[in-house]
Amino acid sequence: xxxxxxxxxxxxxxxxxxxxxxxxxxxxxxxxxxxxxxxxxxxxxxxxxxxxxxxxxxxxxxxxxxxxxxxxxxxxxxxxxxxxxxxxxxxxxxxxxxxxxxxxxxxxxxxxxxxxxxx
Amino acid sequence: xxxxxxxxxxxxxxxxxxxxxxxxxxxxxxxxxxxxxxxxxxxxxxxxxxxxxxxxxxxxxxxxxxxxxxxxxxxxxxxxxxxxxxxxxxxxxxxxxxxxxxxxxxxxxxxxxxxxxxxxxxxxxxxxxxxxxxxxxxxxxxxxxxxxxxxxxxxxxxxxxxxxxxxxxxxxxxxxxxxxxxxxxxxxxxxxxxxxxxxxxxxxxxxxxxxxxxxxxxxxxxxxxxxxxxxxxxxxxxxxxxxxxxxxxxxxxxxxxxxxxxxxxxxxxxxxxxxxxxxxxxxxxxxxxxxxxxxxxxxxxxxxxxxxxxxxxxxxxxxxxxxxxxxxxxxxxxxxxxxxxxxxxxxxxxxxxxxxxxxxxxxxxxxxxxxxxxxxxxxxxxxxxxxxxxxxxxxxxxxxxxxxxxxxxxxxx
Numbered sequence: 001x002x003x004x005x006x007x008x009x010x011x012x013x014x015x016x017x018x019x020x021x022x023x024x025x026x027x028x029x030x031x032x033x034x035x036x037x038x039x040x041x042x043x044x045x046x047x048x049x050x051x052x053x054x055x056x057x058x059x060x061x062x063x064x065x066x067x068x069x070x071x072x073x074x075x076x077x078x079x080x081x082x083x084x085x086x087x088x089x090x091x092x093x094x095x096x097x098x099x100x101x102x103x104x105x106x107x108x109x110x111x112x113x114x115x116x117x118x119x
Numbered sequence: 120x121x122x123x124x125x126x127x128x129x130x131x132x133x134x135x136x137x138x139x140x141x142x143x144x145x146x147x148x149x150x151x152x153x154x155x156x157x158x159x160x161x162x163x164x165x166x167x168x169x170x171x172x173x174x175x176x177x178x179x180x181x182x183x184x185x186x187x188x189x190x191x192x193x194x195x196x197x198x199x200x201x202x203x204x205x206x207x208x209x210x211x212x213x214x215x216x217x218x219x220x221x222x223x224x225x226x227x228x229x230x231x232x233x234x235x236x237x238x239x240x241x242x243x244x245x246x247x248x249x250x251x252x253x254x255x256x257x258x259x260x261x262x263x264x265x266x267x268x269x270x271x272x273x274x275x276x277x278x279x280x281x282x283x284x285x286x287x288x289x290x291x292x293x294x295x296x297x298x299x300x301x302x303x304x305x306x307x308x309x310x311x312x313x314x315x316x317x318x319x320x321x322x323x324x325x326x327x328x329x330x331x332x333x334x335x336x337x338x339x340x341x342x343x344x345x346x347x348x349x350x351x352x353x354x355x356x357x358x359x360x361x362x363x364x365x366x367x368x369x370x371x372x373x374x375x376x377x378x379x380x381x382x383x384x385x386x387x388x389x390x391x392x393x394x395x396x397x398x399x400x401x402x403x404x405x406x407x408x409x410x411x412x413x414x415x416x417x418x419x420x421x422x423x424x425x426x427x428x429x430x431x432x433x434x435x436x437x438x439x440x441x442x443x444x445x446x447x448x449x450x451x452x453x454x455x456x457x458x459x460x461x462x463x464x465x466x467x468x469x470x471x472x473x474x475x476x477x478x479x480x481x482x483x484x485x486x487x488x489x490x491x492x493x494x495x496x497x498x499x500x501x502x503x504x505x506x507x508x509x510x511x512x513x514x515x516x517x518x519x520x521x522x523x524x525x526x527x528x529x530x531x532x
Contacts, residue, residue, distance in 0.1 A: 002287040091205045091289040092239055093297075112286045 003045070003113035004095045006085040010106030012052050015082060029103035037087060037098050047085035079106045086113065126172040127163060134177035135255035136340065140227035141181045143290060146188035147203035149234075149252060149280050155191065159184035204284070206230075207291035228253070229344045230290045236305040237288045244279040246308050251276050253340075254333050264315050264330050266515075302345070306354045306410055309337045313358050317365065318516055325375065325518040326365050335362065349401045353410030356397035360417035363390050375522040379426040391421045409445040412437055431461045448479045452486060464493040484513035488523060491530075500530045 018026070034044055056073040073080065085102075089095040092110075099108050139156045146152040159180045166179075173179040207230065235248040246265070250256045262272035282288070293301040316330025338355040345351050367381040398418045401411035416437050423429040438454035451474050459467025471490050480486045491506035507527040514520050 091287045091291075092237075093289055093291070093293070095287075096239070110286075114285075 001043075001088045002091060002095075003086060003088050003115070004092075005111045005113055006047075006087060006099060006102065007081055007109040007111065008083045008085075008102065008104050008106065009077070009079040009109065010082045010104055012080050012082065014105060015052060026103065033101055033103055036101050040094070040097070041090065042094065042098055043088040045086045045088060047083070047087075049083040050081060052082075053080040082106070123164070123168050123172065126167065126176065127160065130163070130176040130180060131160065131255060132336070134180055136228045136231060136253045137177050137226065138180045138184055139252060139255070140231040142184040142188050143204060143231065144206055144227055145185045146192070147206065149204065149283065151188060151191060152184070153252065155184045155187040156180070158187050205287055205289040205291070207289065226344070227290070228340065229292055232305055232341065232344075233292055233301060234283060234288060234290050236301070236308050237283070238301070238304055239286060239288060240279055240282060242307070242311075244275055244282075245304065246311055247272060247275045248279045249305075249308050249337070250312065250333075254337065256333065260329075264312070264327065299350075302348060302350060305341065306350055309334055309341070310354060310357070310410070312337070313361075317361060318519070323373070323517045325369050325373075325516060328365075331362060331365065334358065349404035350408040350410045352397045353401035353408055353412075353414045356394045356401060356414035357410055357417055359390050359394035359397070360414060360421045363387055363394070363421055369518060373518060375518050378420065381426075383424060383426075386421065391418075394418060394421065406444060407440065409441060412441040412444065416441070429460070431457055435461055448474050448477065449483070449485075452480065452483075452489060456489060459493055459496075464496040468493045468497070482513060484510050484515075484519075486510075487513065491523075491526070495526065495530055503530045 030047075034047075037044055053073040056071075058070050058072060058074050059067050060070070061067045082104075087095070087098060089098060092112075095110050099110055102108050135156070138159065139152055142152040142155055143149060146155060162183055163176070163180060167173070167176075232249065232253055235252055236245045240248065243265075247261055250261045250264075251258065258273050258276060259269050261276075262269045265272070267275075292298075313331060313334035316327040316332075316334060318325060319327040319330075335358050338351075338358050342351050342355045363386045364378070364381060367383070367385050368376055370376050394414065395418050398411065398414045401407070402415060404411065407415075416434060419430055419434050419437070434457045435454070438450065438457055442450050442454060452471065455467045455470035455474065458470055468490065471486065471493065474480060475486060475490070487506040487509035491503045491510055494500075494503035494506060504527055507523055507530065511520060511523045511527065514523060
């Protein structure tokens, strides 16, 4: 088993204009996604939706001794990071199969998680 | 000694992929497997010169390479990669110890091909890894074929292998549902490599025969492994029927000879026949795939005893279907040439201008070259000259450049 982080990117205006009903539908879609992943042999170890990028704060320059604190996300992108999952999958093919099932109108970046447990 | 050298060359070209793929299963790493296979070829020099070339050189090399991989794994237990390649278990392979028996040799070449051509790798990396790992071509040779520096190519190959390891790209044949798409990627890689050799991207020779030969080997290998896949039949047919013209595309002075002026009696009839029977098979799939259709187009050209006898109506029909399954501006440009033959240069030119207006082929030398030729035929000389100038600026191959310069002088004169 290998672990992957799914970084879900999308158009934030869609989220901003979402009605309560839209939210409910999205939550339902994500629980269905979780069920499918489990059924296909994957394990979701964590996943969250994130507040929109204007609420982000970036701290840089840790190595300089006087880190700066600025308003906004680390990288300005047209499609913003909106949520994430950490999922255990058999291999990249299975990880990609899960990504194809993800309910998102944007896209998802899959990154392998490095095993730092040693041994 | 030369018999030994021949045997080694032959084994390298024929057996490399088989030996490497079989060693990956033991080594659990592409890098380690590659190293062990190289060692096995070195060991073969000594062993074969002393005891003669074995009956089955591939099996000898596989056993030697696998033994080395096992030794290395035992020795370097602590250094052993924490991320062994994810190898699909094989039903025929009960015990790793049996792997050293000559009789138990699993053909893992298809897994190797699909791993190298995984869609999570960039198109450039897929090509580089396929040539390095499946064909066993050296990094400098691959760099030359794709016109990049050796350092760039070496870095690309290293990054690719690293991604396979870290992102856990499996050493596996894709699931049935994924196969058509994954296979298309593999075929695209082979076709790209063939094209790079058929019209060398640089230099004073039009055709890079080694690159053409290796890409044909790859297509044959894939056809041997997947004999019933229509698009594999189509690709092999396309390469056979295109390559048949390689020898007649330049004259004895090394100058370009156009299709209409080529000496067709020098085309290899056996190769054309093989290509045509593959086309017939490939076209039985409905709807036909893009490689089958391209091969059918090449078959029409190869089947005409004289340029004047080319069946342009049949070609136009094939291009129309090809354009629906594969809407590419390059296909549209080739179709325009057929339209010009069938209905006159004026109609062809209108299509070329429409393609030009979209702007997708701004860096494609064959667009202004086609336009120039149509204008020349319409006797619109000053416009033709301008298009020849544009084409000359974009063309990479010297033989093609000289041809275009001659035509430019002709329309100016």
